[in-house]
Amino acid sequence: MQAKTIIVASLLALTITSPFSYAQDAATTAAPAAAPIAAAATALPAAAGTAAAVPAEQVIASLTKENALLQERLKALESCSITSAELAARNSKRLKEMAGDVRAQRQGLADFEGYVKWMSGHVAGYSKYLAAGSVAARFAKVLPIPYAGQASMFTKFVSDAAVSLGASSVSINKYLATSQQFVTRVDALDPARPTHTQEVSDLTRFADQDLLKGMLEVQDRLVTTSQLTTSSLSFLESLNHYVGSTDEYWAKTKSLLKSDDKAEKSFLSESTTALRNKAQAFNAKFILFDATVKKAAPQIKSLVAYDDLIRSMDPRFAKLR
Structure with missing residues (x-):
């Protein structure tokens, strides 16, 4: 169940629309990383493991926030651009x-x-x-x-x-x-x-x-x-x-x-x-x-x-x- 949750979160992350290659790379990297994360999560004994899998909503929110920051940085760079005439x-x-x-x-x-x-x-x-x-x-x-x-x-x-x-x-x-x-x-x-x-x-x-x-x-x-x-x-x-x-x-x-x-x-x-x-x-x-x-x-x-x-x-x- 935990592995499915992580894989679903990764697939949802891939669907986020972003004009930035940096955000796309982050979403692409999340998919291959899902398998080892899932294996590690299932290998832990139920009594010993206290950490729960990261909710899909939290992953999406994190990537969305990162995407927004990148957009702000791009706008800042665009506003700082200046021509030789200026x-x-x-x-x-x-x-x-x-x-x-x-x-x-x-x-x-x-x-x-x-x-x-x-x-x-x-x-x-x-x-x-x-x-x-x-x-x-x-x-x-x-x-x-x-x-x-x-x-x-x-x-x-x-x-x-x-x-x-x-x-x-x-x-x-x-x-x-x-x-x-x-x-x-x-x-x-x-x-x-x-x-x-x-x-x-x-x-x-x-x-x-x-x-x-x-x-x-x-x-x-x-x-x-x-x-x-x-x-x-x-x-x-x-x-x-x-x-x-x-x-x-x-x-x-x-x-x-x-x-x-x-x-x-x-x-x-x-x-x-x-x-x-x-x-x-x-x-x-x-x-x-x-x-x-x-x-x-x-x-x-x-x-x-x-x-x-x-x-x-x-x-x-x-x-x-």
């Missing part, structure tokens, strides 16, 4: 969001360019104080040494500063052009055009290879400019404090400066104050720029990852991989 649309949206940050960067870059030009002109004006300071440093131990701890290297400090500031100016102007090109191309994106997916892909590669490279270069140049500013300001502040408390500096460096001590002291004090104020404004804006760079770098890498997926999905882009 991925391109997502990248297009991210590119437009990034363009907003780039526009904010460009507003600050104009101020950076102005500061670099101002600093370049004033470093030349500070050179005489650096030169005089290197002389005074021989007897005024409190004065900081402007370049790498070597007072005799003041000319190298000034020349290196000029070269570095010049390089910063070049990087800023180059990135202004690159970022403008990026913003213009993003604004021109149109999902209705048949070439939209290709345009998004090309723009993503431009952002990775040109925009990010220029952005990081400007970031590096501005860090150097900030360091030069800090070094110059530290020296001028200490020198200004020293000359305000003694005339010994003027006496020993008279040949390097003007004859009018008052005019020199006034110019030195005003220059120090101007550099301090401009340095504070520069550093505040640089913090904002640095934050946008740190945000943009992972965004662009994410865009590239999605673009790689688009190219692998769409045969039209396979040759571009």
Whole structure:
């Protein structure tokens, strides 16, 4: 009787309609398994065997439940499917969001360019104080040494500063052009055009290879400019404090400066104050720029990852991989 029950349950299981091969395999496997299960069940003594045969209803319910789970999984997979065009649309949206940050960067870059030009002109004006300071440093131990701890290297400090500031100016102007090109191309994106997916892909590669490279270069140049500013300001502040408390500096460096001590002291004090104020404004804006760079770098890498997926999905882009 038990063997018949199991065989009936197996036959009923085979009748369950399922679009999945996995459910069919499960039902097919149940039939050959019925014989050993039945033999094992009849071999057990009635007094010793406490486990009853699995009811047919329970087997059917179990297989039905499994079939329903498979259907749910298939629906989930179908809902997760996405086309290359849809991925391109997502990248297009991210590119437009990034363009907003780039526009904010460009507003600050104009101020950076102005500061670099101002600093370049004033470093030349500070050179005489650096030169005089290197002389005074021989007897005024409190004065900081402007370049790498070597007072005799003041000319190298000034020349290196000029070269570095010049390089910063070049990087800023180059990135202004690159970022403008990026913003213009993003604004021109149109999902209705048949070439939209290709345009998004090309723009993503431009952002990775040109925009990010220029952005990081400007970031590096501005860090150097900030360091030069800090070094110059530290020296001028200490020198200004020293000359305000003694005339010994003027006496020993008279040949390097003007004859009018008052005019020199006034110019030195005003220059120090101007550099301090401009340095504070520069550093505040640089913090904002640095934050946008740190945000943009992972965004662009994410865009590239999605673009790689688009190219692998769409045969039209396979040759571009």
